[in-house]
Amino acid sequence: MKRRFGPSLYFANDKVIFDAMNHARVTMDQIRELLFERNIVVSAKTSKYDLAQYFSRLPADYFDHKAIAGKIGKVAQRERITYTEITNSVTRQEIIEGLQAVKNKVEESSDVLEIDVQPDRIVAIFSYEHIDYTQVEFRQVQPRDAVIEILKNEAGNFVIRSSQNKYADSVVDETFAAINSSRTEKIGARRLTLTGFPDPVKRTEFFNKLIGGIQGHSLVTVTEAYCYKPQSSAASSSDSDSESEDDDGAEKSLEDQPFVERISLKGKGVTKSFVIDELYEKGYYIVKVVWHVKANESMDSDIFELEAQFSEPKDCTDFSYQTRCVVICEDGKPTKKKRTPKLAEDDAMFRLIENAAKAARDGLEM
Numbered sequence: 020m021k022r023r024f025g026p027s028l029y030f031a032n033d034k035v036i037f038d039a040m041n042h043a044r045v046t047m048d049q050i051r052e053l054l055f056e057r058n059i060v061v062s063a064k065t066s067k068y069d070l071a072q073y074f075s076r077l078p079a080d081y082f083d084h085k086a087i088a089g090k091i092g093k094v095a096q097r098e099r100i101t102y103t104e105i106t107n108s109v110t111r112q113e114i115i116e117g118l119q120a121v122k123n124k125v126e127e128s129s130d131v132l133e134i135d136v137q138p139d140r141i142v143a144i145f146s147y148e149h150i151d152y153t154q155v156e157f158r159q160v161q162p163r164d165a166v167i168e169i170l171k172n173e174a175g176n177f178v179i180r181s182s183q184n185k186y187a188d189s190v191v192d193e194t195f196a197a198i199n200s201s202r203t204e205k206i207g208a209r210r211l212t213l214t215g216f217p218d219p220v221k222r223t224e225f226f227n228k229l230i231g232g233i234q235g236h237s238l239v240t241v242t243e244a245y246c247y248k249p250q251s252s253a254a255s256s257s258d259s260d261s262e263s264e265d266d267d268g269a270e271k272s273l274e275d276q277p278f279v280e281r282i283s284l285k286g287k288g289v290t291k292s293f294v295i296d297e298l299y300e301k302g303y304y305i306v307k308v309v310w311h312v313k314a315n316e317s318m319d320s321d322i323f324e325l326e327a328q329f330s331e332p333k334d335c336t337d338f339s340y341q342t343r344c345v346v347i348c349e350d351g352k353p354t355k356k357k358r359t360p361k362l363a364e365d366d367a368m369f370r371l372i373e374n375a376a377k378a379a380r381d382g383l384e385m
Contacts, residue, residue, distance in 0.1 A: 033075040039087050040071030050074060053083070098182040099326070099339035102373055103191060105177040106207040109198065111141065114169055114177065117198040118143050121190055140170035147186060167191065172373070179208075180369065183330070183339040211376055213335035213383075219248075219304035221383050222335055226305040227290070228379035229327060233371050236312040239322055241290045243309035246282045246298050247332040281332075306332040311346065322346040322353055323360070323368060327376065340372045 040050055050070045051061055057077065061070060079087075115136060122132040122143075131146040145165040165187040168180045179194075181187040191208075199205045213222050231238050282303065284295060290308075307328030314320040324344050330337035342365050347356040360368070 036079060036087065037071050037075035040074055041068065045087075053086070098184060099328070099341045100180055100369060101183040101210075101337065101339040102181075102369075103179045104172070104209040105179065106209050107204060109177060109206050111136075113198050113202075114141055114194075116201075117194045120197040121193045124193065125190070140168050143167040143169075143190075145186065145190060165190065167194075172370070178373070183337070210336075211338045211380055213329070213380070216335075216383055219299070219302050222304040222306075223299060225379045225383060226308050226327070228382055229372075229375050230290075230308060230310045230312075232375035232378055233312050233325075234374065235316070236314055236323070236371070239311035239313050240288050241308060241310045242285065242287060242324075243307070243326075244284045244289045244295060244305055245307035245328070246284070246295065246303040247306045248280060248301070248303045249333045250278055250280060306335065309343065313348075318351045319348060321348050323364075324357075325368070325372065327372065338376065340369070340376070342368045 039045065047067055047070070050067065054061055054070070054074060115134065118132075118134050118141070122134060125132055125145065125147075130148075133144045133146075135142040135144070143166070145167070147163060147165065163184075163186075165182045165184060167182075167187060167190060169177055170180070172178045179191055181191055195206065195208060213225060216222060216225070230241060282298060284292070286292075289295060290305075307326070309324065309326045311322050311324055313322045322345070323342055324346060325340065326343050327338070327340040329335040330339060342360045344357045345360050345364070346353050347358060348354065
């Protein structure tokens with residue numbers, strides 16, 4: 020078994036186990052259960068600290084370590100989705116063969132890849148271990164899944180829809196390389212970016228068009244807006260100030276001047292507030308937005324909470340999105356009840372967001 024990077028998992032000494040037993044996610048009942056498996060019965064009055072101290076002195080095997088890590092491990096969160104449109108024509112068989120080549124490669128690193136060929140799409144699920152040495156010992160190795168879907172859009176082009184993380188991005192890039200290795204006409208990737216539109220007004224206009232462009236749905240409200248202004252843009256405005264400095268030639272350092280790079284607004288209808296208008300005037304632009312939409316077909320339709328953002332705000336690249344949740348409506352009015360969107364709802368909403376994002380991007384050129 021090959022390791023991709025880093026050392027193998029540490030040896031969990033008594034201090035590591037003691038700290039893990041005192042973690043907030045580990046309950047008294049769980050510690051008592053671990054002790055009971057060793058035929059040790061404890062009093063209900065014994066403190067958690069004493070139980071953790073006693074348990075840490077006992078020998079622990081691999082299965083004990085795995086059970087403890089499972090109790091305090093991070094809960095997997097819904098990841099944002101990103102998409103890549105394949106340029107040039109390519110066949111389903113070429114895509115399957117490209118994924119198969121990647122499968123053989125990643126499984127050499129002990130990762131697992133499952134390829135599911137469906138009538139309307141190709142789904143690849145990667146199971147791998149994310150290692151983060153900044154976490155406490157029992158949380159450093161986190162099992163994760165990366166999902167990649169390859170399907171056709173309305174224009175008949177293949178689109179790769181994947182979880183937004185570095186591992187999934189590398190798998191997509193390797194799949195492109197594997198397909199191109201046996202082709203004379205190379206396929207390319209088209210991703211949505213606003214790099215060609217440095218104007219803050221244009222970048223904010225993109226999000227305004229996006230949130231109002233979900234086909235068949237009406238905008239209900241915008242609950243979150245994250246604004247960004249690169250520090251380099253503030254440097255140009257300070258050039259004129261440096262000309263009027265004292266004769267001693269002492270220049271003010273940009274680092275010594277107060278500057279706010281990111282501002283987040285949360286509430287209701289935040290994109291219509293006077294606060295955000297003032298930010299626009301100062302050169303800030305939106306890089307992330309959370310908004311609610313409701314289907315036009317029925318007054319009793321539930322409300323979808325959507326999110327879209329550029330993970331790299333300076334150049335507006337790495338576009339991603341997700342359906343956060345569904346707000347349940349009763350008698351045409353929203354309630355405090357929420358649910359996870361169904362797979363069919365996710366798929367339909369992803370298509371609508373992708374189409375609205377491309378239309379918003381193309382609309383900036385007009």
